[in-house]
Amino acid sequence: MPASATSARRAAPPLTHSYTALAQQIRDRGLLGRTRMFYLLLFAGLVLAVGGAVTGLILLGDSWLQLLIAAAFGVIFTQLAFVGHEASHRQVLSSGKANDRVGWLLAIVFVGISYSWWMNKHSRHHGNPNKIGKDPDIEADTISFTEADAVTRRGPLRWITRHQGVLFFPLLLAEGLNLHVKSIGYLWTQRRTTGRPVELLVLVTRFTLYLGVVFWLLPLGMAFAFVGLQLAVFGLYMGATFAPNHIGMPIVPREERLDFFSKQVLTSRNVSGGWWATVLMGGLNYQIEHHLFPSMPRPHLAAARRYVREHCRSLGVNYAETNLLSAWAIVIRYLNQVGLATRDSFRCPIAAQLR
Numbered sequence: 329m330p331a332s333a334t335s336a337r338r339a340a341p342p343l344t345h346s347y348t349a350l351a352q353q354i355r356d357r358g359l360l361g362r363t364r365m366f367y368l369l370l371f372a373g374l375v376l377a378v379g380g381a382v383t384g385l386i387l388l389g390d391s392w393l394q395l396l397i398a399a400a401f402g403v404i405f406t407q408l409a410f411v412g413h414e415a416s417h418r419q420v421l422s423s424g425k426a427n428d429r430v431g432w433l434l435a436i437v438f439v440g441i442s443y444s445w446w447m448n449k450h451s452r453h454h455g456n457p458n459k460i461g462k463d464p465d466i467e468a469d470t471i472s473f474t475e476a477d478a479v480t481r482r483g484p485l486r487w488i489t490r491h492q493g494v495l496f497f498p499l500l501l502a503e504g505l506n507l508h509v510k511s512i513g514y515l516w517t518q519r520r521t522t523g524r525p526v527e528l529l530v531l532v533t534r535f536t537l538y539l540g541v542v543f544w545l546l547p548l549g550m551a552f553a554f555v556g557l558q559l560a561v562f563g564l565y566m567g568a569t570f571a572p573n574h575i576g577m578p579i580v581p582r583e584e585r586l587d588f589f590s591k592q593v594l595t596s597r598n599v600s601g602g603w604w605a606t607v608l609m610g611g612l613n614y615q616i617e618h619h620l621f622p623s624m625p626r627p628h629l630a631a632a633r634r635y636v637r638e639h640c641r642s643l644g645v646n647y648a649e650t651n652l653l654s655a656w657a658i659v660i661r662y663l664n665q666v667g668l669a670t671r672d673s674f675r676c677p678i679a680a681q682l683r
Contacts, residue, residue, distance in 0.1 A: 347589040347620070350639045354621060357635075359628040366627050367420045371411060377404045378438070390547060398554040402504070402561025408438045409566065410610025416447055418623040436530050440538070442511035444521045454622060458595035459580035466579070470499060470506075474579060475669035486670055493664030496571075497564070504563030569608075572599055572655035573615040576662035577648065592619040593640060597658075598633070598649035605652065606630070616647065 354360060381404060384397045412434030414420055415427045428443075435443040449464050456462035460474065468477035472489045481489045488495060515521060515528050543551045577595045580586060586594075599605050599613035606613055611626035617636050618624070624632060640647040650658070 346639070346643060347587075350589075350620070350635065353635055353639075354624075354632055357631070359632050360621065360624055361628075362420075362422055363625040363627045364421065366625065367411065367414075374404060374408055374411070377407075385541070385545060389545070390550070392550065394546060394550060394554055395557050398557040399561045401558045403565060405439050405558075405562050406565040406569070407610065408434050409441070410569075410612070412439060412441075412443075412446075413450070414611065414626060416443070416450065417618075419625045436527060437534055440508055440531060440534055442515050442527055442531065444518075444523065444527060445511040445514035448514070454619065456580070457591060457619065458574050458577060459584075459591070460582040462580075462582075465574065471496070471663065472666055473575065473663075475666055478666050478669040481670055490667045490670045492667045493660040493662075496660055496663055497568070500564045500567035500571075501560040502563060503567045504559035504561075506563070507566070508559075568656070569610065569612055571659050572597055572652065573612060576658040589620070590645070592616070593636075593645055593647065595619075596648070597655060598647075599652050599655050600649055601652060602630070608652075613652075616649075 377400075381397055381400045384400075385394065388394050388397065411420070412431050415431035415434060418424055418427045420430055421427050431447075432443045435441045435446055453463050453465045458466060460466070460476075466473040468474075468480075470485070470488060471492050472478040472481065478489050488499075492499075512528075512531060515524050515531070518524070521527075539555065542554055545551075546554060574595055574597065577597055580591060580595065593616055596615040596619050598616050599609065601608075601613060606626065606629070611629055612618065614629035614633055617629045617632045620636060621632060637647050637649075
């Protein structure tokens with residue numbers, strides 16, 4: 329199991345005020361400035377990709393080559409989700425309202441995810457990454473992220489938890505559908521959510537148009553295969569991108585209080601690879617920098633990495649970075665280790681204390 333965040337920072341000097349100096353250094357180099365042209369070109373390219381995929385869907389007709397178009401839609405929707413994520417963090421434009429409009433458009437109209445649900449969930453994650461009881465991303469779902477949750481599993485979920493490391497990537501094939509269902513479920517139950525009726529109306533319209541076009545153009549079996557593959561690629565791509573960010577990093581105990589710098593750095597992991605990793609992961613490969621400076625535009629993250637890494641080195645703070653394959657291996661190994669707790673879930677509490 330990974331160390332707790334407490335033990336991970338035990339040898340480090342007091343860090344409460346260290347973030348201030350680093351933030352000033354980042355500001356002085358203009359790394360928090362907007363990069364509008366980058367996002368304009370990126371968005372234009374993705375809209376053209378959507379147009380090309382729609383054209384292919386129409387022209388190919390009754391052909392199993394349509395599955396290539398479905399996979400393309402899965403990739404394009406994920407890339408659009410990355411930009412929507414950046415807009416929600418105020419990375420794209422200067423105005424908060426303008427960023428929200430962009431994020432709302434991308435999340436709801438293009439991707440089919442509730443923007444309100446995403447903002448609520450993701451804001452809580454950034455406030456307390458990997459903290460038990462605070463971070464919704466480590467709450468038990470199909471996957472268990474802590475042994476305490478793993479041992480409570482019963483029935484089919486117990487078997488899944490026991491083998492969750494091996495099953496992790498296959499399970500991600502259903503994550504796309506899970507994201508859609510959860511976001512709509514949130515809007516359905518959280519009746520006081522601002523803008524809820526409009527979000528529900530636009531989401532229903534979006535799904536009606538998308539599914540209507542697919543099932544109108546394609547034979548029934550091919551249409552189901554098309555939608556299933558698109559959702560599978562979307563879920564796999566999203567899950568495989570977000571998983572390396574925090575899974576397998578220190579878990580913060582419920583009662584532990586950490587300063588901002590410590591809790592953001594010690595619970596996050598970067599993925600090396602340079603520009604290709606940035607394109608593939610939408611900038612999430614610089615997870616440490618993203619958590620320290622969530623409003624920093626994607627093009628500036630690589631430069632910020634040099635200052636953050638040196639700052640961590642000078643303080644003796646662990647700066648976790650590895651390549652993508654190693655990061656996935658760490659995720660699988662960690663989930664396997666958590667899942668093993670189900671094999672010993674009925675152990676004697678007194679005996680466990682004496683081990």
